[in-house]
Amino acid sequence: MVSINEHRFCDLFHSAAIGIAYVGLTGQWLQVNQKICDLVGYTQQELLERTFQDITHPEDLDTDLEYMQRLLTLEIQTYSIEKRYIHKNGSYIWIYLTVVLVRSPRGEPEYFITVIKDISDRKQAQEKLKLLAYYDVLTGLPNRFKFLEYLHQCIESSNVNPNYLFSVVYLSLNQYQVIKYSLGHSQSDKLLIEMVRRCLSFLTPNQVLARVGENEFAILIRGESNFENVANLANRLRKQVMRSPFKLNSPFESFTLDIGIVNSTIGYNLPEDFLRAADTAMHYAKLQGRDSTIVFEKAMQQRAIERLQLENDLQQAIKSQQLYLSYQPIISLKTGLIAGFEALLRWRHPTKGTVLPTEFIPLAEETGLIVPITQWVLETASRQLSLWQKEFFNQSSLSISVNLSGIQLTQPNLLEFIDKLLLKVGLKGDNLKLEITESMLVDSTRQVSVILEQLQARNIQLSLDDFGTGYSCFSYLHSLPVDNLKIDRSFVNQIIGNQKKSGIVRAIITLARDLELKVIAEGVETRGQLDILRDLGCDYAQGYFFSKPLETKAVDTFLRNHLGKKAEGRRQKVTECRLG
Numbered sequence: 121m122v123s124i125n126e127h128r129f130c131d132l133f134h135s136a137a138i139g140i141a142y143v144g145l146t147g148q149w150l151q152v153n154q155k156i157c158d159l160v161g162y163t164q165q166e167l168l169e170r171t172f173q174d175i176t177h178p179e180d181l182d183t184d185l186e187y188m189q190r191l192l193t194l195e196i197q198t199y200s201i202e203k204r205y206i207h208k209n210g211s212y213i214w215i216y217l218t219v220v221l222v223r224s225p226r227g228e229p230e231y232f233i234t235v236i237k238d239i240s241d242r243k244q245a246q247e248k249l250k251l252l253a254y255y256d257v258l259t260g261l262p263n264r265f266k267f268l269e270y271l272h273q274c275i276e277s278s279n280v281n282p283n284y285l286f287s288v289v290y291l292s293l294n295q296y297q298v299i300k301y302s303l304g305h306s307q308s309d310k311l312l313i314e315m316v317r318r319c320l321s322f323l324t325p326n327q328v329l330a331r332v333g334e335n336e337f338a339i340l341i342r343g344e345s346n347f348e349n350v351a352n353l354a355n356r357l358r359k360q361v362m363r364s365p366f367k368l369n370s371p372f373e374s375f376t377l378d379i380g381i382v383n384s385t386i387g388y389n390l391p392e393d394f395l396r397a398a399d400t401a402m403h404y405a406k407l408q409g410r411d412s413t414i415v416f417e418k419a420m421q422q423r424a425i426e427r428l429q430l431e432n433d434l435q436q437a438i439k440s441q442q443l444y445l446s447y448q449p450i451i452s453l454k455t456g457l458i459a460g461f462e463a464l465l466r467w468r469h470p471t472k473g474t475v476l477p478t479e480f481i482p483l484a485e486e487t488g489l490i491v492p493i494t495q496w497v498l499e500t501a502s503r504q505l506s507l508w509q510k511e512f513f514n515q516s517s518l519s520i521s522v523n524l525s526g527i528q529l530t531q532p533n534l535l536e537f538i539d540k541l542l543l544k545v546g547l548k549g550d551n552l553k554l555e556i557t558e559s560m561l562v563d564s565t566r567q568v569s570v571i572l573e574q575l576q577a578r579n580i581q582l583s584l585d586d587f588g589t590g591y592s593c594f595s596y597l598h599s600l601p602v603d604n605l606k607i608d609r610s611f612v613n614q615i616i617g618n619q620k621k622s623g624i625v626r627a628i629i630t631l632a633r634d635l636e637l638k639v640i641a642e643g644v645e646t647r648g649q650l651d652i653l654r655d656l657g658c659d660y661a662q663g664y665f666f667s668k669p670l671e672t673k674a675v676d677t678f679l680r681n682h683l684g685k686k687a688e689g690r691r692q693k694v695t696e697c698r699l700g
Contacts (some may be wrong), residue, residue, distance in 0.1 A: 139215075139236030145192075145229055147171035159215070159238055161208030172234075177204035177212060184217075191221040192229055202239065214243040256331040258309055259316045264395075267330035270340050271391030278384055287350040289339040289357075290380040290398035291319075292406065296335035298568070299368065301530035307368050311375075314366055322360045338398065347383045347415075354379045354413055362411075378405040382416040400424040407482065431487055433469065434480055438492060442468050445500055446669035449678065450521065450640065450662045453654045458682065460519035460553070462662060463501035464669050465493070485525055494528045499541055502552065504672060506545040512679055521553040521583060526560040529568050538580070549579035555606065557585050572601040583640065587628060598635055605632050609643025609663070616648050629656050 133140055139156035141149060149167045157164055160175055167175075176184060180203040187199040200218045207213055216237040222230050254266035262270070274286045293315060300308035312335070319329055319337070328340040339357075344350055358377045366375065380401025388394050401416035403424070408414065437443055447461040467475040484490040505520040528534060542549065554575065560568075572582060583604035607628055614621040625641075632639045641653050644663030653661055670678055 141234045143172055143232040143234055147173045150231060156236060159213060160205050175206045177206060180204050213238065214240045259313060259331050261316060262328065262330040264332040267332055267338055268391040268395065270328050271394055274342060275389060275391060285345050286384045287341045287344060287347060288382050288394050288398040289341060289354050290402040291337040292378045292402050293335040294376045294378060298526060298530050311366055311368060315361055318361045319357065322357050338395065350381060351413060351415060354381060358411060376410045378402055379413040380405055380416060386416065430480065431483055434484060434489060437467055444468060445497065446671055447675050448662050448669040449667045450660050451666050453658055453661055459660055460521060462521040463497060465497055485527055490525045490527050491531060494525060495537065498522055502541055502547055503545045505551060506547055508679060519551050519553050521555055524554045524556050529571060534571060535574055553581045553583055555583045555585040558587065569601060576601050604638045604640055607639060607641045612641050612643045612649055615652055626656055629658055633657060
């Protein structure tokens, strides 16, 4: 009977679906089954000439030996661990190992029995899940969660050693949304991958780059005691990343980076606070203009909270109709007649009173709220102009000017929306003027240019707003799809007694005449300014000299006073087009 049992055990040992082995007290293989040989790639004879230490991953060996020693001292009866074996070809295999110690009748240790299960597939699946959980699929960079882990380690090191310093640099790639919405995800992904490649080529292995948002990245800089060096590094990184155009299927190849920095001396204890502070500094950099770098200060956090409250208030303002339009008359300097109005957005806040666009439009653009807001402005202003045209005799030539954001230009349904709107309210294309900024044209993609050309094909005029204030390049104007140039009020205000400013205005008007463009001067407040503009050949003007921005009812009164009722059809000269 014993012989039969021994044969059965021998058959079970060699045919088992899991690895089974006898291992000597010093680690030599005494007997192994075929499953172990298949697992590690060695023959039985090759394994018997080796020890288990020979095929154990060096990082796992100490743990294995520690548990074996605890078995020998009777501290434990068995143990199970996950460890790695080294395959004959040099690769690693994950196994689940269970070990028991066999003792003699007198209690003396004789050998170990090990049961080995291949768990490589499970480990690979876990690694994939870990990658998905902690690394960005597109770029392969650590994601926000992994970056917070790195930050946590730095905070702990700093708590133990106050001399351990670190910084977080937060990067935001501008114009990314324009690429994504106009050219599609494939091109925006290509842009991000190339940006990451350039960043990694600049950074050292000790500097961790992570993708923490759609077009936002963070860098952890460890061990830098001079924080001025961190800001210098950030600015050098910007130059490195932006040193050459990005090769996209678009003429739009130049981008900008806004950078926020927070240093460990700020005194926060949570990694989320550090990342939030760097993000806040980055948003302050955006407000400074292109390619800015801002170092975080604690006072910024309170303003960030106020900004968040403003965002919530703005969402509520859209729902509860707190937004309204004022209209400023635009006067023809040649005929003295009212040519139209510019629709100016205002916000009647329940506690703060009137909030000007400069305070909430940048926020609306960042949050995407600018899209429904602009649609509302277009619809409200167009409908109102249609009512004025019907109420006042022979005023079908009146136009309404509306500011259009770059984000709105990238919306795929913009043309369809405008076509339906004009048809619904009964306006022609030449009754609508859309004001765009120079930066929108400088940064525009070919697709945006096509949209502007299609707007012009509908006789919708395009005005270049605040011309001369930031990105002006007179040489490219001839190729841009624009009809009007608007001279910024900062030039008009100093046109008297400032030869430089008046020279700029003269140059703009001369250039516009050569390019067959019309010129609109903003911020005209005195007769002296008006006379100079008229003498220079300016076509249109608006400002407090004629009228402040008016709400709808006040515009009705203004039109009755200066245009007359339908039957009268009076024409008023520019010197009379003033609100008393």
